[in-house]
Amino acid sequence: MGDKKSIVLETLTNFISFVSPFFFYFFSLENAWRLIPVCFGLFGLMMLIVYVAKIPINYNIRNLKVRYRTTLLTAMAFILVTAVLTGLMGFINGLKRLAQATGNPSNVIVLSQGSTDEGISNLAFENMGDIAQQDGVKRQNDEPLCSRESYLVLSLPIAEPVPGSPTRRLLQVRGLFDPVASAEVHEFGLISGGEWFSEAGVRPSADPNKAPLVEVVLGQGIARQLAGDRAKAVKEKARNKDQLEVGDTIPLDTRELVVTGIMKTEGTTFDSEVWAKQSVIGPLLGKTNFTTLVLRATGPEQAQKLEDFFMGKDKDFKYEKSQVNAFTETNYYKSQSQTSIQLLVGTILVATVMGFGGVMGVMNTMFAAISQRVKDIGMLRLLGFSRWRILVSFLTESLLIALLGGLIGCVLGYMCNGLQATSIIGGGAGPGGKAVVFRVVVDWGVLGIGLTLSMLMGFVGGLIPAMSAMRFKPLESLRG
Amino acid sequence: MKFLMLIFKNLRRNMVRSLLTSAGIMVLVFVITLIWSILGFLDMATSEKAANFKGIVTEKWSIPSQLPFSYAATLEDGAAREESDVKPMDSMTWQFFIGSVDKTNIGFSTFIFAFCMEPKKLLTMMDELDSLQPGPRATLDTAIKAMEGNRQGIIVGQKRLAAIEKKVGDKIKVFGINYRDIELECEIVGTFPPGRYDNNTCINRDYLNASLDAFKAAKGRPHPLAEKTLNLVWVKVPTKDAFSKMSNQIDSSPMFAAPPVKIETASSGVSNFLAAYKDLLMILRYLLAPAIIITLTVVISNAISISVRERRKEMAVLKVIGFQPNQIILLVLGEAILLGVVAGAISSIGTYYFVNRVIGGIPFQIAFFSSFPVLDGALWWGAAIGFITSFAGSILPALSTRSIKVVDVFSKVA
Structure with a gap:
């Protein structure tokens, strides 16, 4: 007995270890689109079996039509679960895509020792020059190509807040030493009509009694959001009501920020940022130190080598003048996807529980369908239909409902595609994180997961009733 | 009392269906309890108190x-x-x-x-x-x-x-x-x-x-x-x-x-920090929770519809022995509501004790909140959700029993 138990356990463990890589492979959003052909392929296989085995599929379809109310109610559960899941996965996919699109594999982010987030980094100014001079850093005009940055969050009052809603917007500001070098490192251009801020970082105000205006460039996403924060009177007079444009101003206590350009940053975390001259915005907001040094390496391989060098991964070849944390930009933003992972886990939990509810619904339907058709099953058995054909017949019925519900749910979920949303990306442990504006992405991968969940619900919910149907004895069934 | 016993007996007659429906209600109420607890906690944190105000003084910008x-x-x-x-x-x-x-x-x-x-x-x-x-x-x-x-x-x-x-x-x-x-x-x-x-x-x-x-x-x-x-x-x-x-x-x-510094109420400060989570919280509040409630209603409605359709003969007999149409409607509604209230209450009360006592809160990081307690309201949420969804899900099938005509049912039997 004990041996049998251990054999069963061992088989189960082997099965799980065999299956899990496939599960994780398919449920990674990049590969999940493959689930769509898998779903249709399996359904096609099922239909082929139905055809070859001469299973009376018309009988099942007629039953679905006759009990159309029950069919629709059951499909409704599939539609809701699939639509909600695809919508939520689209949200997470958008966040994940944003983090992935932001990193440039040739860039290396240097933060102070121990810091995993720019928000808590505090780089010593005296070390920055030496760090930038290391081998592997790309040079331009005999100078290392790098971006010295001070990342800070500004708590900006909203002009006329709606009662009950936030009174301030937390605005991410990046103070730059040299905007042109930074633009080259990050490979961002400006939308035509704009220009980078000047060497001084300020320009005189039209009113000579006012302090000079602080020049800023904005990401496209934050330009849209800040347009909504303006006072009603200002908005009515604005040239563009939906987005701030070059020349528009943002009040900041006794100073004003003036927009000199809008960056082409759509689809990256920089889309939510305001860039300004560090020597102006830093002292204005009480942050005079640098938080981040971004180095442009000569290539992705060299960037990885620089990360290893600064992090001291190789004992014989490591940077010893100061201790810093360094990451290739792709690795850094990958680590910033922790929030997405947490949301993904939450979504999978919710989808599983909702799916379980849907399974209960389809089981009810199928059990009821079978109990109403006991005599039909007896007749089919007497006509020579084997047990497994009965099983396939009823399973096909529940899979048809699942396919219908899943497809409609996917269409509803797809309606979320492209919607603008806000959230936070962060590294998980401790404070930090960046507020980001992004677009919901319902792609084939997300649709694949939605359709698979629906089909899985249909399969699990239909299997047990179908198995009970195949056990009926023909004569007893006919007697009722 | 006899009426209640009849409802109990009816539920016990098809145990598989009653258990499946209850299980569906329980898992869905479980999720709603978690979502409402997170939202309720954040609502409390961002709502102004009438007395004993807490203010936060921070750097102005x-x-x-x-x-x-x-x-x-x-x-x-x-x-x-x-x-x-x-x-x-x-x-x-x-x-x-x-x-x-x-x-x-x-x-x-x-x-x-x-x-x-x-x-x-x-x-x-x-x-x-x-x-x-x-x-x-x-x-x-x-x-x-x-x-x-x-x-x-x-x-x-x-x-x-x-x-x-x-x-x-x-x-x-x-x-x-x-x-x-x-x-x-x-x-x-x-x-x-x-x-x-x-x-x-x-x-x-x-x-x-x-x-x-x-x-x-x-x-x-x-x-x-x-x-x-x-x-x-x-x-x-x-x-x-x-x-x-x-x-x-x-x-x-x-x-x-x-x-320079600024002072704001604690609720306002928290609210400003949560602004970045606005869309996520809106999804939870206006998409996920309603979708679960509708799913719940559909699951119950489906079960009750099937039950009513299967028992047309029985309801005709009840009419013959003197039951009024309204009594039959009440019988159907009573079965659904009893199932909904009991399953819902077990789920939310169970969630309350399990999450708060065993797990120590819902582990979900939002801003500086790393876990959320299941709120005291959960003790009655499940029963209320069960009542409302089972009523909404069963009212149409229950009303359909009025159209059962004794002559039609028995003529088919004959």
């Missing part, structure tokens, strides 16, 4: 707020200058120390996020700790006294303690991340009660300040953050009016020119 510690005494006094000025009922200062117990390996298992503050303020100013039951309060009080006796004492949340694999009585060295080159040698003197502070730690503010002084003495220059060590000041005032007066006192004080 920048986040994280970094003020000189010299601001502390004046702000703790509400910047009162005149006799007639309002003074806080209580106050506390927060200095954040972010560090790691391992200098080279910084990650979840080594991370420390500490509030450096006056230990005694834990029991009077910290949300939830200020309203502890006598037992946990006494335990925490013992740890606080130990911290006051030994300024290197540290209180560590239970999950953090498990993560760093230490126990009360152990000594740890915390290497500063935000305070570079500051290393705090601490002795764990106690833990927080399970729940909200599971991942936090508390260090005596005197120890941090003394360490910064020691840095200056050793290096001959102040620490780069020496003038930026005060992150927040909390003040408690009795009324909204007192809060407004204190707000004016702070805004008009010449003491806080560089950097």
